[in-house]
Amino acid sequence: MTKNLLIVESPAKSKTIGKILGRNYKVVASVGHIRDLPKSTLGIDIENNFEPRYINIRGKGPLIKELKKEAKGAKKVFLATDPDREGEAISWHLAHILDLDTNENIRVEFNEITKDAIKSAIKKPRPIDSNLVDAQQARRVLDRLVGYKISPLLWKKIRKGLSAGRVQSVTVKLICDREEEIDNFIPKEYWTIKANLSKDKEIFEANFIGKYIDNKETKIEISSEEEVNEIIKSIDEDNFKVLDVKRGQRKRKPYSPYTTSTLQQDASKKLGFTTKKTMSLAQQLYEGIDLKKDGTTGLITYMRTDSTRVSKEAIDIAKDYIINKFGKEYSNGGKNYGNKSKKETQDAHEGIRPTNVTLAPDDIKDFLSKDQYKLYKLIWDRFVGSQMKEALYDTLNVNILSNDNLFRATGSKLVFPGFLKVYITADEEIKEMKIPNLVEDDILKVEDIVPKQNFTQPPSRYTEASLIKVLEELGVGRPSTYAPTIATILARNYVVLEKKQFYPTDLGKLVNEILIEYFDNIINEEFTAELEEKLDKIAEGEISWKNVVNDFYGDFHTYLIKAEEEVDKIEIKDEVSDVICEKCGKNMVVKHGKFGKFLACPGYPECKNTKPILDEINVKCPKCDGMIVRKRSKKGRTFYGCTNYPECDFVSWDEPVEEKCPNCSEYMIIKRNKKNDIIKCSNKECGYTKTIE
Missing domain, CATH: 2.70.20.10 (Topoisomerase I, domain 3)
Structure with a gap:
């Protein structure tokens, strides 16, 4: 029997939806984008009205071949990528590859992966929304123009490996501006x-x-x-x-249900999660968790949303749950505390909420990882609270x-x-x-x-939560871009994150100075926010995306030529350390690599000696005569180890201290909490603790 074909983005989602739709449908995954601009060239025909030159993504050839084969043999093809601009663009690219008519009813959209939502959505397919596709294309082309035109300038004038970005550069500017405020602050x-x-x-x-x-x-x-x-x-x-x-x-x-931004902020403040971790966990909860007898179930609605609106069905179910669980006096009677703006009222998206409020966090705790449970509980608590009395x-x-x-x-x-x-x-x-x-x-x-x-105290440095909050308030970027933006500026060594606060590096300050001097009209909060508003208008069909790009490029090209002519080659001198190279006797210098700072001999290439920078904490190793050093895992998490590694295998996630436990003489560690830090015995059976004053 010929089946219908449904294409989604992720393999995890395809499994969940496949079980829901049954044998009449085959559900496969595109695994994200299948076409994009080429990495090796600009990929935009500036002379031909900024026409993008899309190519099939390297490595996706076998998948594209398989998708074409499945589509050819299918009774009907449906595209069910994520319900946002990016998802709409992926569907548009899939339609191009599979030779589908974008004006036919081939696009299926749902905000939660539940039986009712999927079966309802499959009955109401629609054409691909060209306005949403255009908005995504405009963002992609603008970001490519900024990145691929300014980055080579930074490579030429400062050093290779640097990059600029429409949103990332504004984010670095905000962190640099805050540091300048702190430096110039005069206490009263x-x-x-x-x-x-x-x-x-x-x-x-x-x-x-x-x-x-x-x-x-x-x-x-x-x-x-x-x-x-x-x-x-x-x-x-x-x-x-x-x-x-x-x-x-x-x-x-009560507070409204979460948007992407408020979820990221609260998860950072309450759970200590990075934006990247929050979005990864939310994706897992959205795509589905195996609840055994109930099967794989999507636990939350789509996690990329600016809306706090909630469906009437969800409100009614929450009302009944609250009355039964807490009593009638706790229910707000089914009111919606979401924003009432015209745009939001018309928005098809909902705020982030549990798909089934009767699945209380503690009832399904055994099916979730520790962190999945924490995030699900946060979302569940916030939504249920939004439907309760003041x-x-x-x-x-x-x-x-x-x-x-x-x-x-x-x-x-x-x-x-x-x-x-x-x-x-x-x-x-x-x-x-x-x-x-x-x-x-x-x-x-x-x-x-x-x-x-x-x-009086200077303004605080940005944390992930406060940075996201200010980006949203200024209208810079979109919540879905915050996590990759923060990851990029950290990877480029423009900023560092120490004790959960962002500090600009000397490199970050230098790049920021150049961008502000020559691209001030583009790399600023107001312009970036105005551009976001224009992208929204493109999505609503009010303006043409190519006109927006054309208006942007005229001034941008002028600034670029001026910078090329005026910026002199800047030589960044390496920081000289007091560590002597044991091979040639020179003072080693601090270099920046993919995984952070390290020491290298300045005599390169004659002397190629390198060594890691040891961040000692002045505590002796509990297992040998070495010293404890602070290190970072590949995922960026801080841990503590011995200088005599690999001969000594001592390792700890918690910071050891010099003093021994008065009860059992084992080494002590610092446990960091929101309210205060405590020193605790490393021996779990001992249990000795004391508060750090």
């Missing part, structure tokens, strides 16, 4: 005054606000010790009197006077948890300030007056 002194007060032996805190004269509050910022001393002199410690007590209620709304707090604001000095104590008490029953944000635990029962004119006892000197 300021003081705070805290009063520890009590009533009936219940102690609470109140903070100095300013002056209260003629029933009027004036806030005061204290900038010196002299000012603090003047205020403290004017305080009457025997006369702290309650001016007024204001009681109220505060509601805290949290409700009783609030208390107490104004207290000592002469004309105004102090204020604030407190809150959670009286109904609502969505907090399932979802608490990474940076907001439920905190309550307890204040005794105070009434107007109460005289309070002063336990202590505590002045404190402070200094």
